[in-house]
Amino acid sequence: MKAKVKTFPQGAHIYELKGDTAAKNIVDTSPPEEVVIPLQQHIGAPCKPLIEKGDHVKIGQKIGASDSFVSAPVHASISGQVTAIEPRKTSLGRKVLSVVIKANGQQEFAGELRGFRDELPDGEQIISLIREAGIVGMGGAAFPTHVKLSPPEGKEIDRVIVNGCECEPYLTGDHRLMLENSEDIIFGLIAIMKALGVKKGFIGIEENKMDAIISMKDASSPNQNIEVIPLKTKYPQGAEKMLIKAIVNREVPSGGLPLDVGVVVINTGTAKAVTDAISNGIPLVERIVTVTGSNIKNPGNLRVRIGTSFRHLIAECGGLNEESGKIIMGGPMMGKTQHTLDIPVMKGTSGIVLLTGDEAAAAEPGPCIRCARCVDVCPVNLVPIGLANCSEHEKFGDLESLHVLDCIECGSCSYICPAKRPLLHWIRLGKAKIAAMRAAARNSTSSK
Amino acid sequence: MMGGKTAVDTIVSSSPHLQSKETISGIMYTVLIALIPAVLVSIYLFGMKSLYLMLACSIFAVATEGAVQKLRQKEVTINDGSALITGLLLALTLPPDFPMILAILGSVIAIAIGKQAYGGLGHNPFNPALVGRAFLVISFPVEMTTWTKWVGPVGAAIDTQTGATPLNWMKTEGIMTDYSALFWGNISGSLGEVSAFAILLGGLYLLYKGYIDWRIPLSVLGSVALLAFLVGEDPLFHLLAGGLMLGAFFMATDMVTSPITKLGRWIFGLTIGFLVWLFRIYGGYPEGVMFAILLVNMAVPLIDRYTAPRILGEVKARG
Ligand code: SF4
Ligand code: SF4
Numbered sequence: 001m002k003a004k005v006k007t008f009p010q011g012a013h014i015y016e017l018k019g020d021t022a023a024k025n026i027v028d029t030s031p032p033e034e035v036v037i038p039l040q041q042h043i044g045a046p047c048k049p050l051i052e053k054g055d056h057v058k059i060g061q062k063i064g065a066s067d068s069f070v071s072a073p074v075h076a077s078i079s080g081q082v083t084a085i086e087p088r089k090t091s092l093g094r095k096v097l098s099v100v101i102k103a104n105g106q107q108e109f110a111g112e113l114r115g116f117r118d119e120l121p122d123g124e125q126i127i128s129l130i131r132e133a134g135i136v137g138m139g140g141a142a143f144p145t146h147v148k149l150s151p152p153e154g155k156e157i158d159r160v161i162v163n164g165c166e167c168e169p170y171l172t173g174d175h176r177l178m179l180e181n182s183e184d185i186i187f188g189l190i191a192i193m194k195a196l197g198v199k200k201g202f203i204g205i206e207e208n209k210m211d212a213i214i215s216m217k218d219a220s221s222p223n224q225n226i227e228v229i230p231l232k233t234k235y236p237q238g239a240e241k242m243l244i245k246a247i248v249n250r251e252v253p254s255g256g257l258p259l260d261v262g263v264v265v266i267n268t269g270t271a272k273a274v275t276d277a278i279s280n281g282i283p284l285v286e287r288i289v290t291v292t293g294s295n296i297k298n299p300g301n302l303r304v305r306i307g308t309s310f311r312h313l314i315a316e317c318g319g320l321n322e323e324s325g326k327i328i329m330g331g332p333m334m335g336k337t338q339h340t341l342d343i344p345v346m347k348g349t350s351g352i353v354l355l356t357g358d359e360a361a362a363a364e365p366g367p368c369i370r371c372a373r374c375v376d377v378c379p380v381n382l383v384p385i386g387l388a389n390c391s392e393h394e395k396f397g398d399l400e401s402l403h404v405l406d407c408i409e410c411g412s413c414s415y416i417c418p419a420k421r422p423l424l425h426w427i428r429l430g431k432a433k434i435a436a437m438r439a440a441a442r443n444s445t446s447s448k
Numbered sequence: 449m450m451g452g453k454t455a456v457d458t459i460v461s462s463s464p465h466l467q468s469k470e471t472i473s474g475i476m477y478t479v480l481i482a483l484i485p486a487v488l489v490s491i492y493l494f495g496m497k498s499l500y501l502m503l504a505c506s507i508f509a510v511a512t513e514g515a516v517q518k519l520r521q522k523e524v525t526i527n528d529g530s531a532l533i534t535g536l537l538l539a540l541t542l543p544p545d546f547p548m549i550l551a552i553l554g555s556v557i558a559i560a561i562g563k564q565a566y567g568g569l570g571h572n573p574f575n576p577a578l579v580g581r582a583f584l585v586i587s588f589p590v591e592m593t594t595w596t597k598w599v600g601p602v603g604a605a606i607d608t609q610t611g612a613t614p615l616n617w618m619k620t621e622g623i624m625t626d627y628s629a630l631f632w633g634n635i636s637g638s639l640g641e642v643s644a645f646a647i648l649l650g651g652l653y654l655l656y657k658g659y660i661d662w663r664i665p666l667s668v669l670g671s672v673a674l675l676a677f678l679v680g681e682d683p684l685f686h687l688l689a690g691g692l693m694l695g696a697f698f699m700a701t702d703m704v705t706s707p708i709t710k711l712g713r714w715i716f717g718l719t720i721g722f723l724v725w726l727f728r729i730y731g732g733y734p735e736g737v738m739f740a741i742l743l744v745n746m747a748v749p750l751i752d753r754y755t756a757p758r759i760l761g762e763v764k765a766r767g
Contacts, residue, residue, distance in 0.1 A: 015466065169466060241760060254761040326459045332466040339458050353465075360459045366472050366525075367570035372661075372708035373470075381757040383708065403759050411464030418470045419570075425462050 005207060007232035008242040012377040012412045014235045014333070016208060017169040020299040021292050026176045028303045029316050033103050035078050035307030036088050037063065038096040041346040042136040043143045044070035049099060055082045060283050061110035062132075063099050072144040072347075073134045076101055077285040077305035079108035091329040091336060091343050098344070101307070115281030126195040126278065133277035134284045134347070138269035139163060139174075139238070140330055142348035145270055149195050151259045157196045158262045159248050162189050162271055164205040164212060165231060165238030168331025171351040173288035174268045176301045178205065178212035181272055182219035188271030189226060191278050196264060201226045202247050208233040235333065236410040240265045242379050254406050269350075290351035291317045294359050295325045304345050310352055311341040326360035328353040333411045363420040374413035374423055380406050384413035388423040391430030396437065399430045407431065472569075475703075476529030478657055482650035483536055483698070486640040489633050494544040498639050502539040504548050505555040509535025512559040522568065530569050534558050537577035537698060540640025541691060541738070542584075543595050550588055554580040574745045575705045578738050585738070595636040613637045614689045615728070615735055630688035637690070644688045651697030660701035663710060667717025668696040668724070675725040692724060695737035705745045712748075712755040719744045 040046035047064030057063060057076040065073040080103040087095035113132060120126065131146035151157050162185060166174040178185060185203070193201050203220065205213045205228065213230050220226040229247050231237050241252045243265060250261040258265055266274075269287055276282045285306055292299035297318030304313065310327065314320060328335040329343075332353050374384040382403060390399040404427060413423040490498045513531035517524045535555050542551055558580025566572040585592050595613055613636050614625035629635050633643025640647070654660045672692060673683035686692070700706060700720055707716050720740045727736020 014468070245760070251761045254759060256761065324459070326461075326465060328465055333464045335463060335465065337458065337460045337462075337465065339460060355465065357459065360461075360465065362461060363467060366528075367568065369472055369475070369530075369570050369703050370706075370708055371475065371659075371703045375708050375757075379760065381759045383752075383756055385708070386752075386756075402756070403762070406759055406761070409463070415464050415466060416468050416470070418468070418472050418475055420467060420471075422462075424464065428462065 005230050005232050006246045007234055007237065008245040008379060010377055010381065011234040011236065011379050012416050014415060015169050018172050021172040021290055021301055022175060024300050026180055026288055026301045026303050029308065029313065031078060031103060032305060032308045032312045035101050035305060036098045036309065036344040037074055037077065037101065037307040038088065038090050038098045038344065038346060039064040039074060040096050041074060041142055041348065042072045043141065044068060046097065047071060047074055049085050051082050051099065053082055053085055057082060057101060058108040058110040060112060060285055062112060070144060070147050072136050073132065075134055075283040075285050077307050078103045079106050080104040089340065089343050091338055091346065091349065093336065111281065113277060113281035113283060115279055117279055120191055120194055123195040123197065126191050129277050130274055133273065135270060135273045135277060136347050137267055138273065138287055138347060139267035140348050140350055145266065148264050149192065155259050156262055157198055157259060157264055158200065160189060160193050160196065160198050160201045161243060161247055161263060161265045162203040162268055163238055163243055163265050164203050164216065164268050165243060167206060167235050167238040168333050170292050170353050171290045171331050173290045173301055173350055175209050175212055177268050177272055177288055179215050182215045184275040185268050185271045186219045186223065186226065187279065188274035190223065191274055192266060199225055203228045204231050204243050204247050206231050206233040206237055235412060236379055239379065239408055239410055241408065254403065284347055287347065289313065289345055289349055292351065293354035295321050295354040295356045297321060306347060307344045309341065310343055313352060314341055320354060322356050324357045326355040333415065334409065365421045366419040368419050368421060371418060373416045373418060377412040377416050379410060379412065380408060382407060384423045384427065387430065388421065388426035391426040396430065396433055400434055404430050404434065473528045475659055476533055478659055479533055479654065480529060480536065482653045485646035485649040486540060486643065489643040489646040490540065490639040493633055493642060494639060498544050501542060501546060501548065501551050501639065502536055504552050505539035506532050506535035508552045508555040509559050512556045513564065516560055516564040525569065528569065531559055534563065534576045538580045540694060541581050541638050543592065543638055545594060546591055550584060550591060554584040557583045570704055572704060573748065574742055575699050575702045578699060578742050581738055582742060627684060627688060641691045641694045644693045647693040647697055660697065661713050663713040664701045664706060664717045665696040667714050668700055668721045671718045671721025672724050675722065679729060686728065690735045691737040695741055700741050705748060707748050707751045707755065709752055709755040709757060712751040715751055715755065716744055716748065
C-alpha cells in the first residue's frame with residue numbers, strides 16, 4: 001500500500017547523479033593541520049574576534065561573536081594556536097575576516113556549553129542554546145536558526161518541516177545523515193517544536209531515497225506528532241516555498257517568508273546540529289560535505305571540521321582526475337563556482353562538486369524556439385524567457401512588473417532550455433539592476 | 449598528496465552548472481520522425497511522384513536556408529532540421545500532381561519570406577510552411593485545387609483526371625465520403641492530409657515525447673467538431689476531412705508560432721477551430737485551416753501577454 005506522494009506544481013525532472021556517493025557511509029576526515037574560520041559564515045552581522053593572535057584555543061571554544069540578534073557566533077573546530085586573524089578568501093566570492101588556527105594534534109574540548117542528556121530544557125533555553133552553538137541553516141543559506149525560531153509578535157507558527165529533499169543533483173550528505181543519524185534528526189526536530197510550541201512536525205523526503213524514508217519513519221514512529229512525507233523526486237522540491245506548498249499546501253506570499261504562513265523549515269543537518277548542542281553541549285564545529293563529481297578520484301561523504309580547506313578534502317578523496325575543470329561550492333544547480341581550492345568549508349557548505357572541463361563546458365546558445373519548456377518548469381510560474389529578454393534589452397520597468405524579484409534562482413529554466421540559453425544569467429543581471437535602482441531611489445528620497 | 453592532482457585551471461560561470469541533453473535539432477528530428485507515417489502513406493497512395501515532390505520541397509527549403517544565411521553572413525544552421533520540416537510540411541499540403549517547379553518556388557518562398565526575412569528560426573511570427581502554401585494558393589489557385597482522383601494504391605492505374613476532395617464533394621454536391629476512407633486515406637486530397645490515421649500516429653508520438661501540447665490539437669479539433677454539430681453538420685466528417693488533422697497536430701502546434709502559456713494555447717486553439725468552422729461553413733472556399741492558423745499566429749504575442757500565469761504567492765501578497 002502506498003500513500004499518495006505529494007509535490008508542488010511545475011518543476012523539472014533533472015539528472016540525479018547521486019550514484020557515486022549515495023551508498024557511501026559518512027567518514028571522518030583526517031584532522032587538518034590548519035583551519036581558517038571566517039567570522040561571518042551566515043546571513044547577518046559579522047562576528048568580532050574574541051581571541052588574539054597567539055592564543056591557545058580548544059574545540060568548541062567561542063572565538064567570534066556579535067551583539068546583533070541576526071548573527072551567529074563561531075567556534076574553534078580544532079585545538080591549537082591562533083596564528084592569524086586576517087581577511088581570507090571564502091566561497092562567497094569575497095574576503096572575510098577569518099581566524100587561522102594551527103592544530104596542536106590534540107583533541108582538547110572547551111566544554112563551554114551545558115548538555116541536557118535526559119530531559120529537554122524549556123523553550124527559551126533551547127533557543128538560547130541554539131544561538132550560543134552558532135547554529136545556522138546548513139542547507140546552504142546559512143540563516144541563523146535562533147532567528148527563525150523567534151518569530152515577530154503576531155506571527156503564529158504551527159508547523160515545522162525538516163527538509164530532507166536534497167533535490168540538488170550529486171549531493172548525498174542529507175541522505176546519509178537520515179540513514180545514519182535518524183534519531184538525532186528527530187530529537188532536533190522535537191526540540192525545535194518545543195521551542196516554538198508547535199504540535200505538528202513533518203519530514204519531507206524525495207522518493208528517490210526510499211531507504212531514508214523508511215529509516216526516518218522508524219525513528220519517528222514513537223512520536224505521534226511527527227509525520228514523514230514522501231515527496232515526488234522533482235526539482236526544486238527542496239526549495240522552501242515548494243516544500244511548504246507540497247506538504248502543508250500553503251503559499252508563501254510573494255516577497256514573504258515561511259513564517260508568514262506559520263511554517264519553519266529546517267535542514268536535516270541543522271536538526272542534527274541542534275541535537276549535538278542540546279544533548280552533548282557541542283557547538284557547530286563540523287558538518288557533512290559531499291565531495292563528488294566527474295573530476296574527483298574517490299567521491300564520498302565526509303564529516304569535516306568547519307574551516308578545513310577544499311584542497312585538504314580533495315586530497316582526502318584521492319585528488320582530481322584532470323587539472324582543469326569546475327569547482328562548485330554546493331550543488332550543480334544553485335552552487336557557486338570557485339577560482340581556487342584554498343578556501344575553507346563553512347557552515348553552509350553542503351558539497352563540493354568537481355566537474356571535468358568537458359562536462360563543465362557550456363553549450364553555445366541558439367535561438368529561442370519558444371518551446372515553453374522554461375515556462376513549464378518554473379516553480380514560481382514566471383515566464384523565464386520573457387524575463388531574460390527584458391533584461392537583455394534593458395526593459396527594467398517591464399521586468400519588475402513581470403515579478404522578476406520572485407525568481408528563486410533555482411536554475412530550472414536554464415537547465416531545461418533546448419536552445420541552451422543562459423536564462424538565469426540574464427534574470428540575475430536584471431534583478432541586480434532593479435535592486436540597484438531601488439537602492440538609488442531610496443537614497444535620493446532620504447537625502448532630500 | 450595522494451597521487452591525484454590538486455591544482456586546477458578553473459572554469460567560473462554562474463549557476464546552473466548542469467544542462468539537459470535536449471537540443472533544438474533533437475526536437476526537430478523527432479518531429480520529422482513523427483511525419484514518417486504521413487510520408488509513407490502518401491507514397492503508397494500517390495506513388496513516386498509524391499516522393500519527388502517531398503524531396504524537391506525539402507531540398508530547396510534547406511538550400512534556401514543555407515543560401516540566405518550565407519548571404520547575410522550568419523551562422524549556417526541547416527543541420528538543425530527546422531528547414532527540412534518546413535519543406536516537408538509544405539509538400540504534404542500540395543496536391544499530388546502539383547507541378548514540381550511551382551512546389552520548389554513555394555518552398556523557397558516559405559523559407560526566404562516566411563522565416564529568414566524575420567531573422568530566422570525562432571523569430572518568424574507565421575508558420576513558414578503555411579506562408580509558402582498561402583503564396584501558392586493565391587498565385588496558382590488552379591494548380592492548387594486540381595486533385596488526382598483516387599483510384600488505387602501504387603501499381604494500380606492512377607486516373608489523372610480531376611477528382612474532388614471530400615470537402616469539395618460536400619460543399620458543392622452535398623455528398624459525404626465514408627469515414628473509413630477518410631480515416632485511412634483512400635480519398636482525393638493533398639499528399640499528407642488524406643490519411644487521418646497516419647497523422648494521428650505521428651501526433652500521438654509527439655504527444656508522448658512531449659513536443660506538442662495536447663491543449664492545441666484538442667481545442668482545435670474539439671471546437672470544430674462541436675461547432676459543426678451545433679449547426680447540424682457531421683462532426684466526424686469535419687474532423688477527418690481536409691487539412692484539419694495535419695493542421696491541428698503539425699501546423700498549429702509549431703512551437704515558434706504558438707503561445708507559450710497554457711491558457712494561451714487554449715485560446716489559440718479554440719480561435720483556430722472557430723475560424724476553420726467559419727470558413728468551411730460560411731466561406732466561399734472549402735478549406736480554411738491554413739488561413740485560420742496564419743491569422744491566429746498573428747495574435748500570439750498578444751495572447752502570450754495577457755495570459756501570463758499567476759505567480760506563486762501572488763494573490764496572498766495583496767491580501
Ligand atoms: S526553454 Fe529556451 S527555447 Fe524554450 S521557450 Fe524557453 S528560452 Fe525559448
Ligand atoms: S525564472 Fe527563476 S524561479 Fe523560474 S525557473 Fe528560472 S531560476 Fe527558477
